[in-house]
Amino acid sequence: MAQKIAKSVWSFLDERFLLSQLIAFGKKKTVPEHRRSFWYFFGGICLFLTGIQVATGAMLLLYYTPHIGAAHESIQFIMSGVKFGWLIRSVHSWTANILVGLLFVHMFSTFFLKAYRKPRELTWVTGFLLLVLFMAFGFSGYLLPWNELSYFATRVGTDIAGSLPLVGKGLKTIILGGPEVSQATLSRFFWFHVALLPLAALTLIGIHIFLVQTLGMSKPIGERGTKEIPFFPDFLYKDALGWTLVLVLIGVLCVFLPWEVGTKADPLAPTPLGIKPEWYFTFMFSTLKIVPAHILSLEGEKLAILGFMAGGLLWMLVPFLDRRAGREKRSPLYTWIGLALAAYIVTMTVLTYAMPKL
Amino acid sequence: MKRRNFVDIFFGGSLLATIAAFLYPVVRYVLPSKSAGVVQNSVAAAKVDELPPNAAKVFKFGSAPAVLVNTAEGNLVALSAICTHLTCTVRYDGDTGTLFCPCHNGRFDLSGNVLSGPPPRPLETYAVEVSGPDIIVSRKS
Amino acid sequence: MNIRAIRLFAAAALFAPLLAFGQKNSCIECHNRLDDELKAPAASFAADVHAEYGLGCKDCHGGDPSKDDVDKAKDKSFKGSPKRSQIPLFCGGCHSNATAMRAYNPALRTDQLSQYGTSRHGQLLKSGDTKAAVCTDCHGVHGIQSARYPKSLTFPWNIPQTCGRCHADKGLMEGYRIPTDQFDDYKASVHAKALFEKKDLSAPVCNDCHGNHGAYPPSVTSVASVCRQCHPSTGDLFNKGAHKKAFDELGVGECEACHGNHKILAPSTTMIGTDDSAVCVQCHEKGSRGFEAAAELRRHLDGFETGFQAAEGLLARAKQKGVEVSDAEYKLLDVNTVLVTAKNLTHGLDTAEIAKAVADGEAALAGVRAAAEEALDEARFRRQGLAVTTVLLAVLAAALALKIRRMAHDRRKREGPGGSQP
Numbered sequence: 064m065a066q067k068i069a070k071s072v073w074s075f076l077d078e079r080f081l082l083s084q085l086i087a088f089g090k091k092k093t094v095p096e097h098r099r100s101f102w103y104f105f106g107g108i109c110l111f112l113t114g115i116q117v118a119t120g121a122m123l124l125l126y127y128t129p130h131i132g133a134a135h136e137s138i139q140f141i142m143s144g145v146k147f148g149w150l151i152r153s154v155h156s157w158t159a160n161i162l163v164g165l166l167f168v169h170m171f172s173t174f175f176l177k178a179y180r181k182p183r184e185l186t187w188v189t190g191f192l193l194l195v196l197f198m199a200f201g202f203s204g205y206l207l208p209w210n211e212l213s214y215f216a217t218r219v220g221t222d223i224a225g226s227l228p229l230v231g232k233g234l235k236t237i238i239l240g241g242p243e244v245s246q247a248t249l250s251r252f253f254w255f256h257v258a259l260l261p262l263a264a265l266t267l268i269g270i271h272i273f274l275v276q277t278l279g280m281s282k283p284i285g286e287r288g289t290k291e292i293p294f295f296p297d298f299l300y301k302d303a304l305g306w307t308l309v310l311v312l313i314g315v316l317c318v319f320l321p322w323e324v325g326t327k328a329d330p331l332a333p334t335p336l337g338i339k340p341e342w343y344f345t346f347m348f349s350t351l352k353i354v355p356a357h358i359l360s361l362e363g364e365k366l367a368i369l370g371f372m373a374g375g376l377l378w379m380l381v382p383f384l385d386r387r388a389g390r391e392k393r394s395p396l397y398t399w400i401g402l403a404l405a406a407y408i409v410t411m412t413v414l415t416y417a418m419p420k421l
Numbered sequence: 422m423k424r425r426n427f428v429d430i431f432f433g434g435s436l437l438a439t440i441a442a443f444l445y446p447v448v449r450y451v452l453p454s455k456s457a458g459v460v461q462n463s464v465a466a467a468k469v470d471e472l473p474p475n476a477a478k479v480f481k482f483g484s485a486p487a488v489l490v491n492t493a494e495g496n497l498v499a500l501s502a503i504c505t506h507l508t509c510t511v512r513y514d515g516d517t518g519t520l521f522c523p524c525h526n527g528r529f530d531l532s533g534n535v536l537s538g539p540p541p542r543p544l545e546t547y548a549v550e551v552s553g554p555d556i557i558v559s560r561k562s
Numbered sequence: 563m564n565i566r567a568i569r570l571f572a573a574a575a576l577f578a579p580l581l582a583f584g585q586k587n588s589c590i591e592c593h594n595r596l597d598d599e600l601k602a603p604a605a606s607f608a609a610d611v612h613a614e615y616g617l618g619c620k621d622c623h624g625g626d627p628s629k630d631d632v633d634k635a636k637d638k639s640f641k642g643s644p645k646r647s648q649i650p651l652f653c654g655g656c657h658s659n660a661t662a663m664r665a666y667n668p669a670l671r672t673d674q675l676s677q678y679g680t681s682r683h684g685q686l687l688k689s690g691d692t693k694a695a696v697c698t699d700c701h702g703v704h705g706i707q708s709a710r711y712p713k714s715l716t717f718p719w720n721i722p723q724t725c726g727r728c729h730a731d732k733g734l735m736e737g738y739r740i741p742t743d744q745f746d747d748y749k750a751s752v753h754a755k756a757l758f759e760k761k762d763l764s765a766p767v768c769n770d771c772h773g774n775h776g777a778y779p780p781s782v783t784s785v786a787s788v789c790r791q792c793h794p795s796t797g798d799l800f801n802k803g804a805h806k807k808a809f810d811e812l813g814v815g816e817c818e819a820c821h822g823n824h825k826i827l828a829p830s831t832t833m834i835g836t837d838d839s840a841v842c843v844q845c846h847e848k849g850s851r852g853f854e855a856a857a858e859l860r861r862h863l864d865g866f867e868t869g870f871q872a873a874e875g876l877l878a879r880a881k882q883k884g885v886e887v888s889d890a891e892y893k894l895l896d897v898n899t900v901l902v903t904a905k906n907l908t909h910g911l912d913t914a915e916i917a918k919a920v921a922d923g924e925a926a927l928a929g930v931r932a933a934a935e936e937a938l939d940e941a942r943f944r945r946q947g948l949a950v951t952t953v954l955l956a957v958l959a960a961a962l963a964l965k966i967r968r969m970a971h972d973r974r975k976r977e978g979p980g981g982s983q984p
Binding site for chain 1: 884885886887888889944945947948951952955956958959962963965966969970973
């Protein structure tokens with residue numbers, strides 16, 4: 064009986080959504096399997112975690128108020144008064160950090176596997192832009208609880224943006240919605256976080272996934288094996304296994320290390336000692352701290368910021384610069400560049416915490 | 422044949438159980454709870470005729486004590502009742518029209534300013550308005 | 563314009579900047595070139611509060627600072643440095659002259675010299691003892707700063723050190739028959755903790771109880787008045803109780819009898835009661851009414867305090883397990899207020915009053931205890947929920963793994979070895 068109902072529901076949807084055609088198309092999709100195909104999972108995990116962020120974010124919207132007189136209090140309420148509020152909020156905060164971490168892993172794994180080479184240049188470009196977007200997600204979201212740490216981290220971060228030559232002051236005013244961190248900033252960051260950035264991210268993710276679906280998975284240069292497994296359902300089940308393990312990790316983190324509420328921001332209080340941004344910004348933060356005040360009569364900090372921007376631009380354009388990879392040839396120069404960058408990021412991040420008195 | 426079915430049933434069942442385990446907190450989260458509500462930004466401190474002139478009442482504002490004073494001239498003022506010295510609760514002194522902290526003799530005027538004694542900072546003041554039969558005290562924006 | 567006028571003008575223009583740096587002061591210039599003791603006055607005077615008011619060396623010491631030659635500079639008006647016994651009069655020359663002081667700081671008091679005369683230091687100095695403290699011992703000599711300036715020797719948190727420089731020096735204080743452990747005692751006190759650790763400038767230092775210029779130890783009967791400056795409610799309660807009359811008749815210094823004078827520690831319930839560490843048994847013998855009352859007071863307070871600490875512990879445990887307990891913590895502050903109030907009430911010796919306060923507190927405490935238990939339940943619930951979910955996910959993971967293996971197996975069977983078509 065149940066089978067008959069299922070069958071009629073299926074044929075109803077099939078006639079209108081052309082589901083069988085979609086399924087036939089889907090069945091053709093395959094994923095290569097070789098020594099390095101383990102790295103393929105990271106893209107899917109990032110998408111899964113993004114889904115978790117959207118879902119938990121939407122739920123937090125139910126109780127959060129983006130007003131300086133109520134933001135901190137609403138987070139307090141979510142953590143103590145709402146059933147499972149502590150869980151939804153802690154999942155959102157922890158997943159944000161895990162997601163950014165895995166985005167870096169995803170980016171570096173595709174870099175070292177040279178997956179950016181022709182014809183997948185735009186996948187790399189959209190991917191890099193997505194990393195920037197997600198770091199902006201992190202930066203804007205961090206202010207929303209309006210606690211001491213977030214207020215001052217935002218102040219320090221936007222001060223750095225404001226120090227850019229020519230555009231700095233204007234940029235800082237646009238970001239803050241005024242000359243300093245205020246209600247205007249909170250409203251603006253809220254808008255960034257729940258409207259502007261999600262729209263931009265959705266667009267870029269759409270393009271990124273479309274490209275991956277159209278072009279298929281890239282194989283490492285020189286990989287001669289031809290073993291392929293179907294995407295539906297084999298690869299997807301393997302994906303799901305990874306997702307299940309990540310869920311366990313998130314659960315453990317949320318129960319044993321719930322995200323703290325913090326003390327409400329007081330703009331008149333002095334900056335707390337040792338203020339620093341979230342960990343994924345610390346490599347840039349520490350670089351700015353150790354750069355000498357002047358390099359050849361130019362201000363060291365400004366030079367470093369311009370350096371980051373130039374570096375980011377070059378990194379984004381790697382697919383167009385790495386000619387050897389484009390010709391399916393081994394390209395050790397770029398491998399070394401990638402290793403150097405990864406080592407630099409890791410070292411500077413660790414340095415921030417190992418030597419806080421820099 | 423039997424083993425394959427077992428694997429499928431096992432998979433389907435555990436998937437459904439997991440989904441249910443995830444839906445449960447979501448549903449509880451969305452359903453409104455019995456507790457007061459998001460923020461205690463305003464509270465009905467007293468009824469309109471409750472306080473005669475030159476009298477005061479200590480009430481709970483958020484999770485901290487606050488004091489509502491009906492001055493001798495008939496004005497209503499509300500302030501935080503937490504002394505800024507060592508957090509004792511201040512009380513209204515009708516003889517002088519000031520707020521007095523019994524712990525170390527701190528004294529505040531009805532605008533919260535420190536008049537004498539060890540308190541280092543003024544008391545936070547709140548907005549008061551009468552709404553129907555209630556006196557509503559709320560945080561100033 | 564003739565050449566002479568131009569020369570004069572040029573000279574004036576060249577030397578005009580010197581005017582900006584003030585008048586010529588040969589005293590400072592010369593003394594700066596000397597060493598150690600003779601250089602010190604010149605070196606430290608720049609930071610002196612008198613320099614801020616435009617006063618200089620000659621205003622206290624006389625002489626002519628416009629002369630470079632030392633004999634010409636030390637002219638007839640030169641007073642040199644005064645003898646120790648003359649210092650109060652030397653400073654008082656200006657500082658007790660209201661008309662003179664009005665020109666510089668009208669709000670500054672001018673009774674320091676007359677107060678000093680009434681002080682123990684002043685009396686000793688008058689009798690010929692030059693070891694007694696004079697103005698410069700506490701205020702410094704040439705780098706004197708306003709008592710409002712944190713680095714000043716007379717700023718509240720520097721005062722114990724300033725007084726202690728002499729009063730804690732056994733060698734110096736020999737022969738005066740007063741103890742030299744006041745500074746050490748004070749440093750161990752709750753007032754010192756408030757001052758040095760919490761930076762509470764309202765905490766009492768030496769001059770708050772002893773006076774500054776008219777410094778004299780308060781008499782036995784006036785100790786309590788001194789304490790009542792900041793502890794009025796305790797004083798009022800004490801006045802109502804039976805101890806006031808008894809202490810006054812016995813000539814015992816009220817607060818000091820139980821709390822000490824310099825080493826005043828944070829009062830605890832162990833001070834009350836009938837065991838050896840309690841102050842009550844200093845006077846009340848076993849079996850006496852006072853003894854019984856002490857035991858009853860202790861009983862009330864102990865029960866309440868233990869309950870308070872237990873609730874505190876429960877909340878801390880729940881907080882450590884990650885549960886949000888700020889509401890309960892605030893209620894606990896209320897209970898703490900009751901505990902402090904109850905302890906204060908002991909000065910009134912009214913056991914009924916204390917019992918009532920404790921009973922009120924118990925009600926509030928019960929609320930906190932309930933909240934803490936709820937929080938611990940929540941922590942337990944979360945861990946149980948995690949366990950259940952983790953088990954479910956582990957089962958799901960196992961199911962997935964089985965499914966994957968089964969599919970790979972089926973695929974291999976269909977394709978045979980070496981094939982790769984789906």
